[in-house]
């Protein structure tokens with residue numbers, strides 16, 4: 001058997017596993033795996049550094065299947081290479097409930113899947129973050145411990161999505177030379193030929209953003225190997241435009257949209273078996289070919305051993321620190337630093353905007369947690385995410401800890417996911433809360449994947465004032481609270497800001513959003529408490545000795561309004577309590593008893609939040625009173641806007657009195 005024969009039979013093993021699994025599931029996407037099998041075979045058998053026996057080896061090369069619909073390409077590879085989590089039975093259970101082989105690759109379903117993909121373009125964005133992470137970690141731990149590539153397979157769809165522009169221009173700017181993207185240039189998407197919708201010169205586009213661009217016949221293994229070698233030597237990220245035929249080998253459907261996302265059908269499969277000379281039963285891989293794949297799986301075991309040796313020889317401090325950061329543990333000094341600062345705040349009772357409070361807290365955090373990587377989407381001075389410890393990362397210097405992401409919220413959030421997935425880093429970002437809409441798909445994926453990324457989102461309501469309704473979040477609290485496994489925080493003062501930061505960092509299993517104000521807020525927590533009150537999601541800030549006639553629930557900047565109203569109600573002889581609600585999600589996680597006690601039995605329940613009502617009925621019931629927004633905001637000085645929209649102490653007092661008949 002010639003090398004070429006062997007290559008083709010190995011690639012055909014991928015093709016037929018994909019064909020057979022899609023056929024058995026009666027759904028899926030055979031076209032991409034069939035078209036990209038040659039690229040994948042060359043990459044995985046000759047270049048990619050990985051060890052199936054230790055899938056999470058920190059210095060492995062990363063492979064991201066950005067075109068996640070081609071999931072059977074990845075599952076076939078993982079099975080053939082000998083990854084334990086991907087048995088033949090798993091492939092036979094493709095797309096079934098509980099299998100590791102979901103419709104699209106799901107991070108956490110099995111070791112070997114580096115990220116969840118399916119929403120096109122996200123994988124490309126993640127890969128940029130992974131490549132940034134690699135460069136950052138090289139600066140911190142040296143080439144002996146960190147030296148890997150990030151490879152991506154992206155389709156036409158990934159490149160058409162807007163996120164691709166943010167991702168590629170960021171990567172080009174940062175000169176991420178160890179990022180290598182294969183573009184599966186098959187000219188086909190779902191509606192037919194790509195030319196019916198797009199006529200971009202993709203290579204010119206990438207080149208314009210500082211990429212190295214190469215092209216290759218995606219079915220010629222020698223040419224593919226040569227082009228990867230060239231890409232590896234580049235001083236810039238590389239796009240490899242690989243001309244392929246979607247559904248390669250299918251006699252009537254190859255090269256057409258028919259093979260993109262539907263089973264081939266018995267007749268076409270028979271024809272494909274004949275055309276590719278693959279006379280085997282469904283899911284059968286001849287033993288010589290399976291052996292060849294398994295041997296390919298062992299290819300990097302020596303590289304892994306060498307790495308282990310270098311790791312063992314590293315100094316004890318670097319070893320311990322490398323392992324701690326990769327495990328995701330916070331440093332032992334973290335809790336004490338936070339406690340000390342909390343005590344100081346209780347003494348000093350500062351008045352400041354929570355965005356400023358966040359900066360003050362971050363200055364404490366960044367001193368003791370060296371793995372945080374800050375940033376902002378061109379709003380550094382507004383988001384207050386940069387502290388003295390975080391010098392900017394530049395194309396030539398990755399020793400810094402602060403990324404100027406540019407005006408690229410979506411690219412930023414996707415890259416942050418990639419950094420978190422890479423391991424060893426805790427990314428946090430800055431942006432305006434209103435533009436959470438611009439990066440929501442990546443935030444959702446962070447939640448789905450259970451990744452610790454922290455989004456500082458400032459200018460969180462009409463309280464931002466003059467910039468007006470285009471910049472004033474109204475529905476965003478509700479929209480973010482709706483994402484499962486995302487913790488949305490809206491702290492009311494500096495102490496709550498500290499507590500919410502602490503909770504965000506301690507939550508390894510999901511992302512957090514901190515919604516922070518532009519306007520000043522007083523300290524509302526009057527005494528030092530070791531307990532993290534925000535951990536309960538909602539807590540009684542001001543209690544009443546007797547059964548309270550009124551309970552006022554509020555979040556963020558409106559807690560001040562609630563406390564002012566409380567004072568006036570008390571003066572009028574009306575018993576009231578104030579509940580601060582920094583996080584709906586953490587409240588829901590409390591015991592039923594806690595929740596029932598907290599909501600209480602006041603005949604009048606009022607919620608105050610400068611957003612829409614959605615979600616607050618949980619606290620105040622259908623018949624509760626809501627003081628907040630009903631529609632979009634307006635442009636004007638913020639105090640006047642609060643008056644204009646009736647979100648005031650007087651409004652709260654008035655509704656309380658009216659309902660009490662007082």
Ligand SMILES: Cc1ncc(C[n+]2csc(CCOP(=O)(O)OP(=O)(O)O)c2C)c(N)n1
Pocket residue numbers: 029031032067069118119120154155156157158161184186188189190246260
């Ligand atoms: C953000 C997003 N929009 C739409 C889809 C639905 N979708 C899945 S694949 C696809 C076409 C992709 O075409 P291409 O990347 O060329 O893949 P190929 O046809 O080569 O497999 C579309 C629109 C998606 N998965 N993600």
